[in-house]
Amino acid sequence: MSLTNNNSPVESVGALYVHIPFCVQKCAYCDFASSATCADDPAIDAYLASQLSDIRRFAELGLLRECKTAYIGGGTPTILGTKGLMELVGEIRNVCPQLEELTFEANPDTLDDTMLTNASTYGATRVSIGVQSLEDIELKELRRVHDAQTAQNKVRAAVASGLDVSVDLMCAIPEQTDESWQRTLLDVVGMGVDHVSVYPLAIEEGTEFGRLYLGMQPTWNDEEVQARRMIAARDVLEEAGYCRYEVASYAKQGKRCLHNIAYWTGITYLGLGTGAASMLNPRQYELVRSVYCKLPHIHDECPRIRISLLGREVELLSSDQATAEDLMLGMRLVDGVASESVPASTRTKLIEEKLARTEGNRLVPTTRGWLLGNELYGTMWDIAKGEVQTLSW
Numbered sequence: 001m002s003l004t005n006n007n008s009p010v011e012s013v014g015a016l017y018v019h020i021p022f023c024v025q026k027c028a029y030c031d032f033a034s035s036a037t038c039a040d041d042p043a044i045d046a047y048l049a050s051q052l053s054d055i056r057r058f059a060e061l062g063l064l065r066e067c068k069t070a071y072i073g074g075g076t077p078t079i080l081g082t083k084g085l086m087e088l089v090g091e092i093r094n095v096c097p098q099l100e101e102l103t104f105e106a107n108p109d110t111l112d113d114t115m116l117t118n119a120s121t122y123g124a125t126r127v128s129i130g131v132q133s134l135e136d137i138e139l140k141e142l143r144r145v146h147d148a149q150t151a152q153n154k155v156r157a158a159v160a161s162g163l164d165v166s167v168d169l170m171c172a173i174p175e176q177t178d179e180s181w182q183r184t185l186l187d188v189v190g191m192g193v194d195h196v197s198v199y200p201l202a203i204e205e206g207t208e209f210g211r212l213y214l215g216m217q218p219t220w221n222d223e224e225v226q227a228r229r230m231i232a233a234r235d236v237l238e239e240a241g242y243c244r245y246e247v248a249s250y251a252k253q254g255k256r257c258l259h260n261i262a263y264w265t266g267i268t269y270l271g272l273g274t275g276a277a278s279m280l281n282p283r284q285y286e287l288v289r290s291v292y293c294k295l296p297h298i299h300d301e302c303p304r305i306r307i308s309l310l311g312r313e314v315e316l317l318s319s320d321q322a323t324a325e326d327l328m329l330g331m332r333l334v335d336g337v338a339s340e341s342v343p344a345s346t347r348t349k350l351i352e353e354k355l356a357r358t359e360g361n362r363l364v365p366t367t368r369g370w371l372l373g374n375e376l377y378g379t380m381w382d383i384a385k386g387e388v389q390t391l392s393w
C-alpha cells in the first residue's frame with residue numbers, strides 16, 4: 001500500500017503548501033488571494049506566527065511525518081524578508097523529516113542576495129521566480145513591480161546560489177509580439193535556469209484586466225495567439241534541452257518539480273494559509289478538523305476530501321469522482337495515464353477527436369489535446385458519476 005496515495009489510511013500527507021497572501025502591488029491580471037501591502041506591515045509578522053504555529057500543531061499530530069515536498073507560494077513569499085522566510089523554511093525542514101524538495105516562490109523585486117545565500121542553509125532546495133516577461137513595456141502593462149534588468153539580475157544570482165531555479169513566464173499579454181516572446185524565451189534559457197513554466201494570460205473577473213477586457217477578446221490574447229506562443233515556447237525550450245513533462249512545465253534532466261507532480265498524481269496534500277486548498281483522506285481530515293474546529297463533521301466515508309479555506313467549503317469525492325479527477329489531472333502530464341484505467345468509450349472519443357493517442361500501454365495527450373485543454377479534461381471528468389457533494393461552514 002502506498003504511503004501517500006489518496007486512498008491510503010495513513011496519517012501523513014505527501015505534500016505541504018503554505019500560502020503567503022501579501023504582495024507589494026497587485027498585478028493587473030491577478031485573481032489570486034493576495035492583497036497589496038508594504039513589507040513592514042505588522043499583519044505580515046502576525047500571519048507568519050500563526051502559520052508557524054499551525055505547522056507545529058499539524059506536525060505533532062503526525063500529518064507531516066511522511067511529507068516529501070513543500071512549497072511556499074503566494075502572493076509573494078519573499079515579502080517576508082530574509083528573517084521571516086528563513087524562519088518558515090527552517091521550521092518546515094525541522095518538522096518534515098522525509099522532505100526531498102522545498103520550494104519558495106519569489107518576486108524579483110523582493111528577492112535579495114542574503115535570502116539566496118541563506119536559503120539552502122536553512123533547507124530550501126528550489127526557488128521559483130515570477131519573471132513573466134523580460135520586456136519592460138510588457139511588464140508595465142502587467143503592472144509588475146520589477147523591470148527586466150532586475151529580473152535578469154535576480155535570476156542570475158539565483159542560478160549562482162546553487163538552488164534549483166524555476167522561472168514563470170506569461171504569453172499572450174499586451175504589447176507582446178512573436179519576436180519579443182522569442183527574446184524572452186531565449187534570454188531565460190541563456191541564464192541557465194533548471195525549469196520553466198509557461199502560461200497564457202487568462203482574463204479573469206474581478207481583476208483590472210477583467211474590468212478592461214472581459215468579453216472583448218483582445219487580439220493580443222486570442223486563442224490563436226495563445227496557441228502560437230505556447231508552440232513557440234515548446235520549440236525554443238526543447239531545442240535548448242528542456243523536456244516538457246506537463247502542459248505548462250519544462251525541466252532539465254532531473255529537475256522536474258516534485259511538488260507539482262504530487263498534485264497531478266493523486267498524492268494527498270495539506271494547504272495552510274488564506275488561499276490554500278487541501279486534499280486529504282478521511283483520517284487526515286479528522287486530524288485537520290481537530291485543529292480547525294469549524295470544519296464540518298463528515299458522516300459518510302468517502303475516499304477523497306478537499307478543503308478550500310478561502311471558499312469555506314469542503315468537497316467530498318466518491319471513488320468514481322476521485323478516479324476521474326486523477327485521470328483528468330494525469331492528462332496534463334506527457335506520460336498521460338494507463339490506457340486500461342480509461343473506459344473504452346472515453347478512450348475512443350479522445351482518440352477520434354485527436355485529443356489523445358495511445359503510446360504502448362499509456363493514453364497520452366496530443367499537442368491538440370493540450371491546446372484544447374478544456375475539452376480534453378472535460379471529457380475525462382465526464383467519467384465521474386453524480387455531483388460532487390459540497391459542505392460549507
Ligand code: SF4
Nearest residue numbers: 023026027030074075
Ligand atoms: S505578484 Fe503574483 S500573487 Fe502578487 S499580485 Fe502579482 S500575480 Fe498576483
